[in-house]
Amino acid sequence: MFKWKKILASVLCAGALLVTxxxxxxxxxxxxxxxxxxxxxxxxxxxxxxxxxxxNYFGWVVMRYGLGECLTKFxxxxxxxxxxxESWQVSxxxxxxxxxxRDNVKFSNGTPLTAEAVKNSIERAFAKNTRAAxxxxxxxxxxxxxxxxxxxxxxxxxxxxxxxxxxxxxxDTTAEPARDFSxxxxxxxxxxxxxxFVKERxxxxxxxxxxxxxxxxxxxxxxxxxxxxxxAMALQSGDVDIAVNIAAGDIDIFKGNDKFHIDExxxxxxxxxxxxxxxxxxxxxxxxxxxxxxGCDRETYxxxxxxxxxxxxxxxxxxxLDYGFxxxxxxxxxxxxxxxxxxxxAGWKDSDGDGIREKDxxxxxxxxxxxxxxxxxxxxxEAVQSDLKKLGFDIKINTVDYNLIDGMGIKGEYxxxxxxxxxxxxxxxxxxxxxxxxxxxxGSNPQNGSGYSNPAYDAKLNELSMEFDKDKRRQLIIDxxxxxxxxxxxxxxxxxxxxxxNAKYVDGVVMYPSDYYWIxxxxxxxx
Amino acid sequence: MIEAFKKNRLFAIYTAAVILILFVAIFxxxxxxxxxxxxxxxxxxxxxxxxxxxxxxxxxxxxxxxIIAGTQVSLFxxxxxxxxxxxxxxxxxxxxxxxxxxxxxxxxxxxxxxLAFPGVVLAIAIAGILGGSVVNTIIALLAVGWAKYARLVxxxxxxxxNNDFIIAAQVNGTKTINILWRHILPNILPMVVITGAMDIGxxxxxxxxxxxxxxxAQPPTPEWGLMLNEGRQYIQTAxxxxxxxxxxxxxVVATFNLWGDSLRDxxxxxxx
Numbered sequence: 075m076f077k078w079k080k081i082l083a084s085v086l087c088a089g090a091l092l093v094t095x096x097x098x099x100x101x102x103x104x105x106x107x108x109x110x111x112x113x114x115x116x117x118x119x120x121x122x123x124x125x126x127x128x129x130n131y132f133g134w135v136v137m138r139y140g141l142g143e144c145l146t147k148f149x150x151x152x153x154x155x156x157x158x159x160e161s162w163q164v165s166x167x168x169x170x171x172x173x174x175x176r177d178n179v180k181f182s183n184g185t186p187l188t189a190e191a192v193k194n195s196i197e198r199a200f201a202k203n204t205r206a207a208x209x210x211x212x213x214x215x216x217x218x219x220x221x222x223x224x225x226x227x228x229x230x231x232x233x234x235x236x237x238x239x240x241x242x243x244x245x246d247t248t249a250e251p252a253r254d255f256s257x258x259x260x261x262x263x264x265x266x267x268x269x270x271f272v273k274e275r276x277x278x279x280x281x282x283x284x285x286x287x288x289x290x291x292x293x294x295x296x297x298x299x300x301x302x303x304x305x306a307m308a309l310q311s312g313d314v315d316i317a318v319n320i321a322a323g324d325i326d327i328f329k330g331n332d333k334f335h336i337d338e339x340x341x342x343x344x345x346x347x348x349x350x351x352x353x354x355x356x357x358x359x360x361x362x363x364x365x366x367x368x369g370c371d372r373e374t375y376x377x378x379x380x381x382x383x384x385x386x387x388x389x390x391x392x393x394x395l396d397y398g399f400x401x402x403x404x405x406x407x408x409x410x411x412x413x414x415x416x417x418x419x420a421g422w423k424d425s426d427g428d429g430i431r432e433k434d435x436x437x438x439x440x441x442x443x444x445x446x447x448x449x450x451x452x453x454x455x456e457a458v459q460s461d462l463k464k465l466g467f468d469i470k471i472n473t474v475d476y477n478l479i480d481g482m483g484i485k486g487e488y489x490x491x492x493x494x495x496x497x498x499x500x501x502x503x504x505x506x507x508x509x510x511x512x513x514x515x516x517g518s519n520p521q522n523g524s525g526y527s528n529p530a531y532d533a534k535l536n537e538l539s540m541e542f543d544k545d546k547r548r549q550l551i552i553d554x555x556x557x558x559x560x561x562x563x564x565x566x567x568x569x570x571x572x573x574x575x576n577a578k579y580v581d582g583v584v585m586y587p588s589d590y591y592w593i594x595x596x597x598x599x600x601x
Numbered sequence: 602m603i604e605a606f607k608k609n610r611l612f613a614i615y616t617a618a619v620i621l622i623l624f625v626a627i628f629x630x631x632x633x634x635x636x637x638x639x640x641x642x643x644x645x646x647x648x649x650x651x652x653x654x655x656x657x658x659x660x661x662x663x664x665x666x667x668i669i670a671g672t673q674v675s676l677f678x679x680x681x682x683x684x685x686x687x688x689x690x691x692x693x694x695x696x697x698x699x700x701x702x703x704x705x706x707x708x709x710x711x712x713x714x715x716l717a718f719p720g721v722v723l724a725i726a727i728a729g730i731l732g733g734s735v736v737n738t739i740i741a742l743l744a745v746g747w748a749k750y751a752r753l754v755x756x757x758x759x760x761x762x763n764n765d766f767i768i769a770a771q772v773n774g775t776k777t778i779n780i781l782w783r784h785i786l787p788n789i790l791p792m793v794v795i796t797g798a799m800d801i802g803x804x805x806x807x808x809x810x811x812x813x814x815x816x817x818a819q820p821p822t823p824e825w826g827l828m829l830n831e832g833r834q835y836i837q838t839a840x841x842x843x844x845x846x847x848x849x850x851x852x853v854v855a856t857f858n859l860w861g862d863s864l865r866d867x868x869x870x871x872x873x
Contacts, residue, residue: 307837
């Protein structure tokens with residue numbers, strides 16, 4: 075009997091496998107409901123454990139779910155637009171900012187929004203999250219009627235952009251401590267408010283006190299579907315009406331289907347590999363770094379392997395932002411012959427014939443740390459591994475959990491470490507260029523765990539932090555990028571296009587380059 | 602042996618199939634039509650064609666070549682694991698069965714503890730802590746699987762221990778190690794071999810399972826479980842990346858299961 079049970083089990087397993095394998099052929103899928111006009115279902119990926127906007131990066135989720143709003147926001151071209159602040163100005167000495175708060179805004183619990191409330195909310199963010207101080211430091215914040223006045227010690231050209239960061243979502247601090255924001259969600263001003271939230275699934279309901287027009291849906295259900303294939307299938311089957319970030323492997327299914335609408339845009343993100351160049355690491359030799367970078371055929375990775383869902387990488391800042399992408403010169407374009415020559419020059423030779431180069435008894439072996447919650451990261455890593463093997467590198471891919479990545483990056487426990495980073499979450503790449511490459515003297519700049527240090531680069535960064543003139547800032551940012559390229563500071567793989575796909579019975583779904591605004595009041599049933 | 606083949610047609614057929622699989626595994630580098638590691642990145646996710654009989658994967662590597670190379674990896678891992686399980690299990694089983702007393706109690710309570718855990722979950726935990734690699738997968742499954750063998754061997758040894766020929770050997774002053782080696786081991790070996798043979802299929806599935814979850818073989822190793830996982834992302838657009846490695850697992854596991862069963866029929870006198 076035992077024998078037959080085993081055979082039966084094997085057959086069933088194989089059968090199940092074949093069925094799932096073949097089922098994909100028909101593409102479309104059926105949407106059963108056609109969309110309930112009162113309920114919106116959005117398939118997302120959620121990393122937040124709570125909706126407390128000051129905890130880690132959880133504010134992003136508060137904003138994406140249509141819950142929280144800031145004083146300012148970014149439009150489709152990353153220009154700063156008024157939001158809860160209707161206008162702002164800076165004094166002649168560049169030290170005093172005055173934001174005029176809209177006076178028709180109410181929190182979802184009915185409390186009117188005043189400059190005092192905004193002040194308390196911003197101070198709360200500073201008190202609860204040290205990241206706030208990496209954006210700006212203030213001398214004083216004062217409220218005068220609907221005017222919010224922020225005094226700073228140094229001139230801070232990026233102020234309106236800083237306040238668009240979801241860390242500075244305006245919450246009703248008077249609702250605390252009666253309401254525990256981390257358990258019940260914050261009280262904000264957005265079109266929807268929390269009904270229930272766990273990491274895997276959130277339910278939002280209409281904010282009846284919304285200030286900016288009518289809110290279309292009674293309820294928004296937001297399941298977090300972390301696996302990109304499952305998310306695609308949920309959209310195909312009608313389990314969700316909207317899905318964000320459909321992976322390269324699946325996007326073709328929707329492209330040829332007139333039931334779905336795709337909004338695909340160049341994001342502000344860059345996928346890069348940090349290269350550890352601390353003294354005892356192999357990559358401290360600039361020639362080896364140059365060889366590594368020009369041994370990678372980045373055009374093929376992005377155009378073929380990722381089916382053009384990524385733009386081939388070159389510089390730190392993506393071409394979607396106007397910071398001289400085309401005029402920057404990459405000294406390390408794909409050229410395997412040059413890469414081999416550089417390695418020879420640096421003294422790395424394959425003396426024992428195993429295909430891996432050595433120098434002074436040390437193998438050319440590099441530890442490449444990746445995580446795989448984003449589908450493209452392992453793909454890049456494997457492509458690099460395959461390309462560089464031909465040059466005599468032995469790349470060991472070390473897949474770790476996403477939660478470990480940050481710590482490993484700060485401590486420098488890698489040779490290469492892959493990251494998918496937003497370059498301009500304040501509207502310009504100053505912070506991005508500072509965090510990852512400014513000299514880290516005794517932990518002064520912890521995000522730079524790679525050991526990269528160039529005094530010329532630091533000097534230009536200092537200049538940038540004081541500069542108000544738009545054209546001069548642009549030129550400084552271009553210069554900074556060129557220094558990084560010349561130094562072979564990091565390996566820039568590519569720039570993701572992000573997408574949001576919706577069934578056509580829903581309207582107004584837009585993906586913004588900042589990636590902050592997913593569910594907005596503009597999303598409504600199609601007529 | 603020839604007798605056995607004549608008597609048992611099915612056993613002959615299954616043995617032939619097993620030999621064929623072993624042949625593929627051993628000569629994989631010569632049988633694979635293309636390099637299983639190095640593909641043409643300009644030629645990714647191609648459907649099956651005359652050039653690539655089973656299509657190409659996400660890095661443009663030939664799927665057929667990778668499946669053939671995977672036979673070697675998967676079979677090597679499985680056979681190593683089963684042999685290690687048999688050795689470790691036998692040593693612990695013989696020790697506790699023959700000597701009894703406190704040694705037995707400690708070892709068997711430890712075995713009970715291991716058996717009380719859900720095996721695969723524990724293996725995932727161990728492999729997760731050790732980090733994914735071929736060797737660590739084997740260690741993890743070994744740590745989980747030995748208890749079953751130790752229990753089996755122990756019960757066999759207890760049955761043997763009081764037989765006259767053992768007592769005679771003891772009375773004659775034979776060294777303990779010689780008793781174990783000369784008298785006990787040959788008597789338990791057939792049972793251990795049968796159990797091992799029947800476990801090959803199961804172990805192969807568990808290894809593939811761990812690799813599928815990312816705790817086993819790491820890229821670019823052509824391991825079937827890992828290939829399934831890689832193909833999962835393209836399940837709708839390039840289903841051949843899952844179908845063929847899945848079929849390979851199915852065929853090999855089924856063959857070894859059938860072979861293990863018929864081997865038992867042949868070796869176990871009670872079944873005849």
